[in-house]
Amino acid sequence: MRVVVQTERFDPGAELNRFSEGLKASGATVSFTGITRDVIGELQAMEIECYPGMTEKALKQIATDAMTRWSLEDALIIHRHGRLKAQEEIMMVATAARHRVAAFDAAQFLMDYLKSRAPFWKKEVTREGASWVDAKDIDEDALTRWQD
Amino acid sequence: MRVVVQTERFDPGAELNRFSEGLKASGATVSFTGITRDVIGELQAMEIECYPGMTEKALKQIATDAMTRWSLEDALIIHRHGRLKAQEEIMMVATAARHRVAAFDAAQFLMDYLKSRAPFWKKEVTREGASWVDAKDIDEDALTRWQD
Amino acid sequence: MIDVLYFAWVRERIGVPKEAVDTKASTVMELVEELRSREERYALAFSDLNSMRVAVDQDLTDFDAPLSGAREVAFFPPMTGG
Amino acid sequence: MIDVLYFAWVRERIGVPKEAVDTKASTVMELVEELRSREERYALAFSDLNSMRVAVDQDLTDFDAPLSGAREVAFFPPMTGG
Numbered sequence: 155m156r157v158v159v160q161t162e163r164f165d166p167g168a169e170l171n172r173f174s175e176g177l178k179a180s181g182a183t184v185s186f187t188g189i190t191r192d193v194i195g196e197l198q199a200m201e202i203e204c205y206p207g208m209t210e211k212a213l214k215q216i217a218t219d220a221m222t223r224w225s226l227e228d229a230l231i232i233h234r235h236g237r238l239k240a241q242e243e244i245m246m247v248a249t250a251a252r253h254r255v256a257a258f259d260a261a262q263f264l265m266d267y268l269k270s271r272a273p274f275w276k277k278e279v280t281r282e283g284a285s286w287v288d289a290k291d292i293d294e295d296a297l298t299r300w301q302d
Numbered sequence: 303m304r305v306v307v308q309t310e311r312f313d314p315g316a317e318l319n320r321f322s323e324g325l326k327a328s329g330a331t332v333s334f335t336g337i338t339r340d341v342i343g344e345l346q347a348m349e350i351e352c353y354p355g356m357t358e359k360a361l362k363q364i365a366t367d368a369m370t371r372w373s374l375e376d377a378l379i380i381h382r383h384g385r386l387k388a389q390e391e392i393m394m395v396a397t398a399a400r401h402r403v404a405a406f407d408a409a410q411f412l413m414d415y416l417k418s419r420a421p422f423w424k425k426e427v428t429r430e431g432a433s434w435v436d437a438k439d440i441d442e443d444a445l446t447r448w449q450d
Numbered sequence: 451m452i453d454v455l456y457f458a459w460v461r462e463r464i465g466v467p468k469e470a471v472d473t474k475a476s477t478v479m480e481l482v483e484e485l486r487s488r489e490e491r492y493a494l495a496f497s498d499l500n501s502m503r504v505a506v507d508q509d510l511t512d513f514d515a516p517l518s519g520a521r522e523v524a525f526f527p528p529m530t531g532g
Numbered sequence: 533m534i535d536v537l538y539f540a541w542v543r544e545r546i547g548v549p550k551e552a553v554d555t556k557a558s559t560v561m562e563l564v565e566e567l568r569s570r571e572e573r574y575a576l577a578f579s580d581l582n583s584m585r586v587a588v589d590q591d592l593t594d595f596d597a598p599l600s601g602a603r604e605v606a607f608f609p610p611m612t613g614g
Contacts, residue, residue: 166322166331167314167318168315168319169315170315171313171316174315174335178339178340181338183334184333184334185332185333186331188402192326197606203540203543205413205606207590208606211590212590224405233614236427254413254532258410258415259335268383270610270611270613271611273608274613275540275611275612276612286540286541288612289610289611351457351461353505353508360510381532403520404613419510420531421457422529422532423458423526423531426530
């Protein structure tokens with residue numbers, strides 16, 4: 155299990171291969187990469203604030219929960235903070251399990267928790283100014299499916 | 303959209319990066335990689351038979367269906383056939399969408415259809431002989447969730 | 451003449467991957483009956499149609515499907531890709 | 533003394549990322565009331581608690597949570613990671 159919080163860019167493909175290299179019993183690997191979208195060509199930057207100390211702790215807890223719940227062989231979370239440009243990778247998760255359903259479910263669980271429970275806050279900077287990204291009810295609702 | 307059927311090995315990380323490079327409007331990329339598992343250390347090879355002509359046609363249809371249904375920006379399917387060793391990549395899918403739910407759903411749809419509708423047949427070779435992998439009811443059942 | 455293809459264990463039981471069959475069968479099921487009556491190995495391969503799938507001209511279909519104009523019929527076990 | 537941290541627009545409204553607060557508040561809610569009564573910028577930042585989250589000693593909790601022994605309290609908007 156590996157959890158990384160950093161300002162630097164990372165290489166999703168290289169991270170996926172590094173993640174997969176050590177696997178022994180897993181038939182299924184799922185990855186998710188989040189990218190700073192720039193649909194209307196106006197995004198100058200995305201600023202991501204985190205809570206040093208709590209952020210890594212929260213990510214480790216989320217990853218540990220996923221490892222246990224789906225008997226994963228491995229899990230990876232990389233999340234950037236600081237100032238990102240358009241079309242850059244924001245974050246990535248990867249999961250490895252014996253079967254595909256567990257790998258998919260665990261990756262979605264990680265994403266749902268990252269969206270609403272990991273202490274990160276995004277601000278979009280355009281020519282017209284900067285504004286905090288609003289949390290979406292749909293993201294909060296997504297968590298209910300993981301509550302037994 | 304890219305669909306590849308080949309005997310050669312491929313590099314999942316390099317393919318993921320190649321897939322992501324061209325994206326403009328997508329905030330979410332999901333990948334799945336299937337690996338020849340060797341849980342008990344006995345797998346000598348996995349032989350994958352395909353139906354030349356029909357296999358590529360079926361994969362293109364599956365990918366096109368996913369592109370349309372989830373308004374994907376792009377989709378990728380790579381599937382090997384021939385003789386594979388243990389711990390090798392069998393296949394990979396990748397999807398790119400504006401939001402994570404679409405990217406995850408589309409990737410799972412691709413996998414569910416690949417499992418039960420794409421003309422591939424797997425045979426496991428161990429010291430004790432070779433045997434065709436049985437189709438699982440659970441894989442057939444997985445398709446029902448995509449039928450509206 | 452129709453090209454008949456076999457894959458996986460169906461191919462192994464029949465003994466060939468492909469053969470040209472001279473038939474007047476109007477449905478897949480009629481073709482199956484014809485093949486079954488030919489030789490023991492066909493009867494064996496086609497003994498349980500529940501564990502078999504069929505494609506006509508490279509489209510998955512079922513055993514009731516008509517064969518009018520078909521050039522290629524393929525028989526195989528449930529797929530196990532991915 | 534408790535370290536009080538602010539993030540995102542809460543930080544911007546309060547004007548500082550962190551401050552040491554001398555308080556006898558026994559719950560998060562009591563601390564919020566104390567801060568609200570201090571200055572307008574606090575009242576403004578804490579005007580809608582539905583759009584605010586709180587962590588005590590780096591664990592997410594709610595506004596009823598006790599502060600006994602707490603060293604660090606953080607206020608911030610709903611998270612938007614991923």
